[in-house]
Amino acid sequence: MEHNISVNLKIWRQRGPKEKGQFVNYKLDNVSTGSSFLEMLDMLNQQLVERGEEPVVFDSDCREGICGMCSLYINGHPHGPVQGITTCQLHMRKFNDGDTITIEPWRSAAFPVIRDLMVDRNAFDKIQQAGGYVSFNCGGAPDANATPISKEVADTAMDSATCIGCGACVAACKNGSAMLFVSAKVSQFALLPQGQVERKRRARAMVRKMDELGFGNCTNTGACAAECPKNIPLSNIARLNREFINAKCSE
Amino acid sequence: MYQMISDDNPYETPMMIFPASHYTMGGIWVDYELQTSVKGLFAIGECNFSDHGANRLGASALMQGLADGYFVLPYTMQNYLSDQIKVARSTFDTSHPEFDKAEADVRARIQRLMDIKGTKSPDEIHKRLGHVMWNLVGMGRTLQGLVKAIDEIEEVRKEFYNDLRVVGKADDLNTELEKALRLEDFLVIARMMAIDALNRNESCGAHFREEYQTADGEAARRDDQYMYVSCWKYTGDNVKPILIKEPLNYEAIKVQTRNYKS
Numbered sequence: 001m002e003h004n005i006s007v008n009l010k011i012w013r014q015r016g017p018k019e020k021g022q023f024v025n026y027k028l029d030n031v032s033t034g035s036s037f038l039e040m041l042d043m044l045n046q047q048l049v050e051r052g053e054e055p056v057v058f059d060s061d062c063r064e065g066i067c068g069m070c071s072l073y074i075n076g077h078p079h080g081p082v083q084g085i086t087t088c089q090l091h092m093r094k095f096n097d098g099d100t101i102t103i104e105p106w107r108s109a110a111f112p113v114i115r116d117l118m119v120d121r122n123a124f125d126k127i128q129q130a131g132g133y134v135s136f137n138c139g140g141a142p143d144a145n146a147t148p149i150s151k152e153v154a155d156t157a158m159d160s161a162t163c164i165g166c167g168a169c170v171a172a173c174k175n176g177s178a179m180l181f182v183s184a185k186v187s188q189f190a191l192l193p194q195g196q197v198e199r200k201r202r203a204r205a206m207v208r209k210m211d212e213l214g215f216g217n218c219t220n221t222g223a224c225a226a227e228c229p230k231n232i233p234l235s236n237i238a239r240l241n242r243e244f245i246n247a248k249c250s251e
Numbered sequence: 252m253y254q255m256i257s258d259d260n261p262y263e264t265p266m267m268i269f270p271a272s273h274y275t276m277g278g279i280w281v282d283y284e285l286q287t288s289v290k291g292l293f294a295i296g297e298c299n300f301s302d303h304g305a306n307r308l309g310a311s312a313l314m315q316g317l318a319d320g321y322f323v324l325p326y327t328m329q330n331y332l333s334d335q336i337k338v339a340r341s342t343f344d345t346s347h348p349e350f351d352k353a354e355a356d357v358r359a360r361i362q363r364l365m366d367i368k369g370t371k372s373p374d375e376i377h378k379r380l381g382h383v384m385w386n387l388v389g390m391g392r393t394l395q396g397l398v399k400a401i402d403e404i405e406e407v408r409k410e411f412y413n414d415l416r417v418v419g420k421a422d423d424l425n426t427e428l429e430k431a432l433r434l435e436d437f438l439v440i441a442r443m444m445a446i447d448a449l450n451r452n453e454s455c456g457a458h459f460r461e462e463y464q465t466a467d468g469e470a471a472r473r474d475d476q477y478m479y480v481s482c483w484k485y486t487g488d489n490v491k492p493i494l495i496k497e498p499l500n501y502e503a504i505k506v507q508t509r510n511y512k513s
Contacts, residue, residue, distance in 0.1 A: 016424075034258075042374070049372040049427065054419045057426050085255065093258055115424045 002034040005097040009044065011056055012104045017112045017120075023102075033093035037080065038063060038070065040092055058117040063088040065229070068164030071171070072117055073104040078168035078227045086166065086229040106171035110178070110214045123213045124165050124181060130209035131202035132185040134194050147193050160187035162230045169224035169232075175216030180224035182210050183240035184232050190243050200247035207244050272390050274307060275444070276300075276457050280482050284327035285319060291331060295319035300480070305456025364431050365421050369414030373430035376415065380407045380434070380441055388445050393461045397449040404442050411438060443483050443492055450494065453477045467512075474506060 006029045014021025028047070031040050038060050045055035061069035070087040074080035080090040095101060103117065111119040163184035170178050186203055189195025195202070218237060225234040253261050278300040281287055285301065287294050296316040303311055387400035411434065419425040454463040454470035455477065463471040478499045483492035 046372060046374060049374075049416070049418050052418060055427060057424065089255055091256075091258070118424075 002032055002093075004030045004032055005092065005095065005099075007031055007040070007092075007095060008098070008100040010100060010102045011117070013056070013116050014105075014113050015115065017114060021113065031092050033091070033095075035092050036063070036088060037072075037074070037090040037092065038088050056117060057115040059119075060088055065089045066164060068166040071106050071119065071166060071168070073102075073106065073171060075102050078106070078171045079166070079229045083226075084229060084231050086164070089229075106167050108167075108170045108173075108176040108215075110176060111167060111170065119167075121165075121167050123215070124167060124178070126213060127178065127182060127206055127209045128165075128185065131198070131205035132189075134189060134198065136197055149192065153191050157188050157191040160184045160191070160232065160236055163188075163228075163232050164230060166229060168227050168229060170215065172223040172227035173216065173218075174221060174223065175219060176214075177218045177224070178210050178213075178215040179218040179237050179240065180228060180232055180234070182206050183236035186243055187236045187239050190239065199243070200250060203240070203243040203247040204251075207240075270390060272457070274312075274457070276303060276305060276307065277447075284330060285323055286327070286331065291335075293324060293328060293331075295324055305458060307457075360435075361421050361428065361432070364415060364428065364435070365417055367412065367415045367417070369416045371410065371414045371416060373415065373417070373427060373434050376407060376411050377430070377434050377437070379410070380404065380437060383407060384441055384444070388441070388448055391459055391461050392448050394449070397445050400445040401442065401449070404438065404445060408438050408442075411435070439485075439488050446491065447481050447483060450481060451477055472508065478506075 006027065009026040009028060010023050011026060012021055013024045026044060028040065028044050031043065035043070038058075041056060041058060048055050059069045059071055061067045063070075065086045065088060068086075070079075072079065072087045074087065074090070079085060079087045080094070082090055082094055105111075105113050105117045106119045106121075108119075110123045111121055114120050161184075163181060165181060167181070169180035170176055186206060189202060190199055220234070220237070222234050225232060253259070253266060257267065259266075278298050279287055279294040281294050281299045281301055285293050285295050285299060287299075296319050297312045299319070302315045302318065383400055383403045387396040387403070415431060417425070417427050417431050419427055421428060448458060448460070451458060452460065452463065453473035453476070454460050455472050456470070459470055463473065465471050479496040480499065482495040482497055484495055485492055
């Protein structure tokens, strides 16, 4: 049942990208275990504002796990200790009375801190703009069953397309690699007919942009897939490697 | 998903459900080319009023975003751009007096909010506004409720301009200021929604006026009086918007009442 707990928060505060940051401790009482993690932070911010202090800056938007805006490294895990969810889907019932909760921003060279827990994830947009789309006019809707696609292929493409671009994979990776993100975006098109026309160009362009923006290399550790809130599997990275080699060989 | 949010297994305990409004019909007025009343400014996707009727279903937003972005805008925007090609590139700079005025207006607006120095955070006032809208301009609306809502929105507005507190600085990344600026806009929109709901003396789609219902409790439309889209022209934050009626003329279909029962 719902009850109230007290938590000790250890939060990374940093005024700007070039400034030195530090952990600041806060104690928060009367937190309902039914509230979400972000509601808990809203509560903290309300108390800070009442004291005339500046609130902790963090990103969020839909708060239902589909937009990819929320981030946060909670107790050493991107999106917190629970598997397969985003930070906004994490509830305070997962914590105990008196727990100390450490909250950090995504830490990666390609995602500079803007303020406190908010980081700049424009690098992902740039990778997407390099080729994460279908740009030709495919005409009107074709007749049903004119282009059969097996359920297995449709499901795999759909699973890849569930990537919300939050950046947890980069944050989790010891090398700061964006391979899981890029592989998901390449896979969702490489598997389907409408993605074929630009298939090679897409793989080349997106990988080139990823390298250019300062993301690290992949060493197949698998931390990305383990921490991904949408459970994007590592097999996407294998597919991306294949797509990329294929594209390069036919240059 | 339910278990993740509520911590109850719906296979074992009954699900807790209640009706709620999850979408607000309408949006920015656009013409058939999705251009707003500001020439050269296009509004596509959920923010415009164009594709849904008096109600909408799940995934309408996705359909609208895709249709507007893929199929409409790439063709209609060209009509506008084809005239623009005659405008010399050299005239595109920020030296126009309009730019200075726009910048000065925004700075003044921000300064005004920073100078209030009251006691209530934007979130506190936003929640108060939210309760007014939820209770009085929500799923069931009445004449008395809407009149009351307009008064209460005015009170929230007064509280906003007299007791708002924005911590931090204006020339910094300030999420409190961002919330305050959004809330200032919400106050204008909230008032307009209440005025619109009060004007429409019928039940239609998602707009349910409790006075206008059938014997079975279904929405009772009054097509003889309200077969139009209500477009509200903005004339200032404190001035009542002006109603422009766009008649609904159906040529290919016969207007009927949707019936889920037979």
